[in-house]
Amino acid sequence: MTTYIIRRLVMAIPLLIGITIISFAIVQMAPGDPTSLLMDPNISPADRAKFMEKYGLNDPIYIQYFKWVGNMLQLDFGSSLLKKGTPVTELIMNRLPNTLLLMLVSTIFAFLISIPFGIYSATRPYSKTDYSVSVISFLGLATPNFWLGLMLIMFFSVKLGWFPTGGVSTLDAPFNVWDRIHHLILPAFVLASADMATLTRHTRSSMLDVTKQDYMRTARAKGFKERTVIYKHGLRNGLTPIITIFGILLPTFIGGSVIVETVFSWPGIGRLFIESAFSRDYPVIMGLTVLSSVFVVLGNIIADILYAITDPRVEY
Amino acid sequence: MSALLEVKNLKTHFFRKKQTIPAVDGVDLTIKKGETVALVGESGSGKSITSLSIMRLIPSPGGEIVDGQVLYNGTDLIELPEKELLKIRGNEISMIFQEPMTSLNPVLTIGQQIIEVLIYHQKMSKSKAKQKAIELLEMVGFSRAAELINDYPHRLSGGMRQRVMIAMAMSCSPKLLIADEPTTALDVTIQAQILDIMKQLSNKFGTSVLLITHDLGVVSEIADRIVVMYCGQVVEEATVGDLFENPLHPYSEGLIESVPSIEGEISRLQSIEGNVPPPENLPEGCRFAPRCPKAFDRCFQEMPTLSKKLSRSVRCFLYEQEEVGK
Ligand SMILES: Nc1ncnc2c1ncn2[C@@H]1O[C@H](COP(=O)(O)OP(=O)(O)OP(=O)(O)O)[C@@H](O)[C@H]1O
Ligand code: SF4
Ligand SMILES: [Mg+2]
Numbered sequence: 001m002t003t004y005i006i007r008r009l010v011m012a013i014p015l016l017i018g019i020t021i022i023s024f025a026i027v028q029m030a031p032g033d034p035t036s037l038l039m040d041p042n043i044s045p046a047d048r049a050k051f052m053e054k055y056g057l058n059d060p061i062y063i064q065y066f067k068w069v070g071n072m073l074q075l076d077f078g079s080s081l082l083k084k085g086t087p088v089t090e091l092i093m094n095r096l097p098n099t100l101l102l103m104l105v106s107t108i109f110a111f112l113i114s115i116p117f118g119i120y121s122a123t124r125p126y127s128k129t130d131y132s133v134s135v136i137s138f139l140g141l142a143t144p145n146f147w148l149g150l151m152l153i154m155f156f157s158v159k160l161g162w163f164p165t166g167g168v169s170t171l172d173a174p175f176n177v178w179d180r181i182h183h184l185i186l187p188a189f190v191l192a193s194a195d196m197a198t199l200t201r202h203t204r205s206s207m208l209d210v211t212k213q214d215y216m217r218t219a220r221a222k223g224f225k226e227r228t229v230i231y232k233h234g235l236r237n238g239l240t241p242i243i244t245i246f247g248i249l250l251p252t253f254i255g256g257s258v259i260v261e262t263v264f265s266w267p268g269i270g271r272l273f274i275e276s277a278f279s280r281d282y283p284v285i286m287g288l289t290v291l292s293s294v295f296v297v298l299g300n301i302i303a304d305i306l307y308a309i310t311d312p313r314v315e316y
Numbered sequence: 317m318s319a320l321l322e323v324k325n326l327k328t329h330f331f332r333k334k335q336t337i338p339a340v341d342g343v344d345l346t347i348k349k350g351e352t353v354a355l356v357g358e359s360g361s362g363k364s365i366t367s368l369s370i371m372r373l374i375p376s377p378g379g380e381i382v383d384g385q386v387l388y389n390g391t392d393l394i395e396l397p398e399k400e401l402l403k404i405r406g407n408e409i410s411m412i413f414q415e416p417m418t419s420l421n422p423v424l425t426i427g428q429q430i431i432e433v434l435i436y437h438q439k440m441s442k443s444k445a446k447q448k449a450i451e452l453l454e455m456v457g458f459s460r461a462a463e464l465i466n467d468y469p470h471r472l473s474g475g476m477r478q479r480v481m482i483a484m485a486m487s488c489s490p491k492l493l494i495a496d497e498p499t500t501a502l503d504v505t506i507q508a509q510i511l512d513i514m515k516q517l518s519n520k521f522g523t524s525v526l527l528i529t530h531d532l533g534v535v536s537e538i539a540d541r542i543v544v545m546y547c548g549q550v551v552e553e554a555t556v557g558d559l560f561e562n563p564l565h566p567y568s569e570g571l572i573e574s575v576p577s578i579e580g581e582i583s584r585l586q587s588i589e590g591n592v593p594p595p596e597n598l599p600e601g602c603r604f605a606p607r608c609p610k611a612f613d614r615c616f617q618e619m620p621t622l623s624k625k626l627s628r629s630v631r632c633f634l635y636e637q638e639e640v641g642k
Binding site: 236 | 373402407418419423432436468
């Protein structure tokens, strides 16, 4: 098992190198350069050259790339071009915990809600409940996160006043767990909504497939209650493919967090990304791109390892 | 010997798009204590559906037992409340299937799959159940049983998996074992071994066996009586000796003539012309009439009944009036 994990990690290295090259290239190709945004258009050419020199913007592209990668390996993503030159690492570290918390809670939401619904649908295929679950899933899939977020804020926060309209906690209040949870529920739900739909559909089809398997008939022939048959013999088989789905869904969580954090004024890396993108703060954009890529790659490795643990047929 | 299981006028139909498929259409069957009964017939004759109906494991929705009784020690299993039925299923009546490769759960160890039955039905402690599981695996011929219980099914061959299935089915010393073509999917060399194990264990535990098979060669070795099915009905029922020496029904006659002389199963019945009619499109009158070399006018108009003649029964007009004996 340990060798399997190490092998999977080593295999990820070329992938990560590719990711750094691509993200570097994309930012290079983007129109406009930081000087045009940061500086007074009437600046003297000499000052402009000084600025370019200071940030290494005059070096050949490949030198810029190697410098950037080399620094990154020491967790130095450079300094923000704005924000008074705060190191990117510091900017990200300030925001990261908020995003991780949001993603964790919405993953829990997504699984807790979709798996029971998926199983319920699969055990009563083509029933009215099954059709209702399908319709709601498709609606969830088709509803844009920003719209759902705004609607929920309008209804639950503005009209009913049940939840705050945004932020991680009440301003200037001492730390309070309930207050934090209170602020988390709406954004986590919105972030989970699209993936809930996908997960429900996958759980349903996976479990529907499992209920037709011969070993389920064997379990029934043993005299077990239907519930035991489904949960003890079916669920583990049905969930194994769902674990890999999680690896696929992780990028949608990261992408979704950009929108959800903006709608709910959630100070996480998603909003940091939007802010930096609008101001062409290259070091921050690149740092965030690489960070989220590493997340996705790691998420997939974790999904593979979990898969190997739950399915004894996987050889490693 | 008294009857352990009496199936009376069992009818299991499938419903599909306004169409009724009478897969099992009035089956009568008796199994006595300690007896091995073979159920034979071509593919599609309703053997599997009969056995699943006895266990009340018909896939639903789709199929339904529409009529008849399954009397087990006098109680009708079809009328039995679910809770009572679950105490019998897997405990007093157990079943092994044709597909050893897929009948075991791939994510549970072999030990877990046997132990769970013992804990559930016999209320054994975990350690005692584990001990018993090892014994059972030794009984079906595994020498490394203590290690095997921690293995997953995918490491075993088909024959080994079927032995595990037998160990599992015999774990509660059942009164009745239903074996639906337990050797069909296996290598010819392994078939004899599996049947041998089944025979040994059923003798040891005094278990009655309902053996479903294509292979008449197997039947003559292991069974006491034979029930021949055709198109969802029983067409003949007799002791093995009677049937092989003197088959009455023209279909049984054809089956016996087509037993290959050396070994193997009947892949194609040379001596019976034509094919089994699909159950949704059955001929009028005797269902065997279109293929029967002895058919006469009446056969195409009326359905013969299963009539008892001394120790055997047959469903054919040729034997309706005369006394049949040895
Ligand atoms: N799920 C189902 N839906 C519709 N019809 C079915 C279904 N299962 C079985 N049948 C019908 O019942 C008939 C009898 O099937 P059964 O499986 O009992 O045959 P069998 O005698 O066991 O044949 P084999 O030797 O191939 O196993 C089949 O011809 C089929 O048309
Ligand atoms: S009843 Fe007629 S058709 Fe049917 S088996 Fe007997 S002789 Fe043949
Ligand atoms: Mg069958």
